[in-house]
Amino acid sequence: MRFKQIFIILTTVIAGQFCLAQTNPSAVVEDFKPSATTQQGRLYPQVNSEGRVRVSIPAANAQKVQLDIGGVKYDLKKDEKGVWTGESAPQVEGFHYYQLNVDGASVPDPGSLYFYGASRWGSAIEIPAPDQEFYAIKDVPHGLVSQKLYFSKVTNSWRRCFVYTPAEYDANTSKRYPVLYLQHGSGEDETGWPVQGKANLILDNLIAASKAVPMIIVMDNGYANRASQTPPQAGAATARGAGGMSAFEDVVIKEIIPMIDASYRTIADRDHRAMAGLSMGANQTITITMNHLDKFSYIAGFSGTSNYPRTDAIDPEVFMNGRFKDGAVLNKQIKLFWLGLGTKEPAPFPGSVAAFRAMLEKQGVKYTYYESQGTAHEWLTWRRDLYQFAALLFK
């Protein structure tokens, strides 16, 4: 939850500057089109070439209707038919959650598709990116995304993961595959990567172009509470993460990995197992993989590190129980340590990732650093991370 709160506060400040700049309606470029996240058959929400989001909703008796995006609320205007329409300031390219506000009620836009993020199912908009081809659906062989249900003894609950198998998987019934465990961020769930993350399409395109080796990707829910903990109460969404790190670590190590190795044709060793995650999932990935280097040899943190939210210098003697003390040993064990960050991400991410990188450099730990140009703490950054990172895996 902390990630999201800090993000909202900071983007309010940033977007507020855009907002002040948008005083002349004639400056709005009138080339709006329905978005990739607009429901089929609906005209709105729309996006224009500037990245402005335009919404429209009938609300004949409302006094005030607003578009709430990036932490800024934009007033809509009512026409003679009682339809409220208006647009935001230009948004950074990529994927953004938003909502409407009708006389004080914060609600999803009835015209948009819905996604899980910001700890709720709600509206989101896709601002087209110049490089959108890498995650577009193309005339290439497509893998499957399968929903797998399993009972977790650690949490005493039914859980769900999504598993990507490459297009060739069901034809090559004797071939075994390496596995990438891929985690979402705070306030998101296991639907993040297969839906807004477009992990399947990214891998389909990479594999078809021979830029990545065929691999299995497992996308699970990063929230876990031990069976012995008080279960989260309705209305207490923040309780979902309580005590979650060590419980989730046990779910991954004791339950998910053995289950995947038993039910899919995996190559079940550390040389063929990777873990990556974004934001909260990056923190989880670094913690879990560094605690279990016998099980992983590829590690990636997209827009997050395990010192989050701190930005001060890291003391490797005490940080994470000294896991980073011996760079030479780590360099022999870790085939690839990847860190990524968007250039428009808010604090504390730049500072936090910088402090982590400085620690790695001080310790002589080799790592690859990727900067996503012009993107924020959102899914375009993470799609690019996956595209770049997956191309380097298991080679």
Added chain:
Amino acid sequence: MRFKQIFIILTTVIAGQFCLAQTNPSAVVEDFKPSATTQQGRLYPQVNSEGRVRVSIPAANAQKVQLDIGGVKYDLKKDEKGVWTGESAPQVEGFHYYQLNVDGASVPDPGSLYFYGASRWGSAIEIPAPDQEFYAIKDVPHGLVSQKLYFSKVTNSWRRCFVYTPAEYDANTSKRYPVLYLQHGSGEDETGWPVQGKANLILDNLIAASKAVPMIIVMDNGYANRASQTPPQAGAATARGAGGMSAFEDVVIKEIIPMIDASYRTIADRDHRAMAGLSMGANQTITITMNHLDKFSYIAGFSGTSNYPRTDAIDPEVFMNGRFKDGAVLNKQIKLFWLGLGTKEPAPFPGSVAAFRAMLEKQGVKYTYYESQGTAHEWLTWRRDLYQFAALLFK
């Protein structure tokens, strides 16, 4: 679209009678609980033992907030904190789409999960049924539900289907399986059966109890437009179905079945291929299977028949080009012809299905008729249909 309009009109009349009866708030039983379709961490929507739906939403500046369910709008009341709360008359057990209305804006309930139905993504509520165990998640082996993307030359578009494979499928790599093609209704899509229809859990439970043979289930989108047709325009949702029947028939026969037989371990003959559908999907099923009895031997219409919406006597000489003329021949070809209906379904379904049954009986065509007690034109009826029908397949 016609199905839905008629349904809304009729339920308005029916539910209006309940509404008039509910004049005394003290009559409401105060045992409300969050529904199976309430978002995790939210308190509302709730359901009580009478089947009333209670919603609650902060809207400090609104003048009027309503719950819109079953074609009836129920006024909510505002408390001193600006939170609007209220409940509906008792609803029939099962799965119902609904929305909120805030000063004239029809919007999803921010507290509910979202489903595709009524030609839009929006809110729905589950009124618990006494027999809900048959579609509950249980400690039994669970099959996978896989998302398969494919390019359709018939429609010149990318399409998606969901494929259920039984729990044993990936362990028995030389065994082949029969296939049920299972279709949704008007205003719904390929997510209907795997999400609100709970087709996977129903089959998991049936197979674990040895009540059904392990089978593959393919759930596709019943809307199709030929590539030569003008594609549907944004804002013209009703155009989706234009010319759809023959296009969808070609998609099923020329594209989906060959694709499934090529990519899954199917038994690719008529003895091991079934088709079933609900409402519009029932109409499609009867039309497609009767046109292709070389490919199907099991046929089921849930809450629908191919004479819809007519309720007058059917002349088998002309109906569907005389496909039902020779009952004796059909009885040799069709292993099971199943029809189902809920006892609380609105017109024209009871009359339309009755006319179809009368025609079958007149022609001496054997069929099995199932009545779902106390359920409407909604998913509880269809879950029960699937549970009963699947148990009879491929035996």
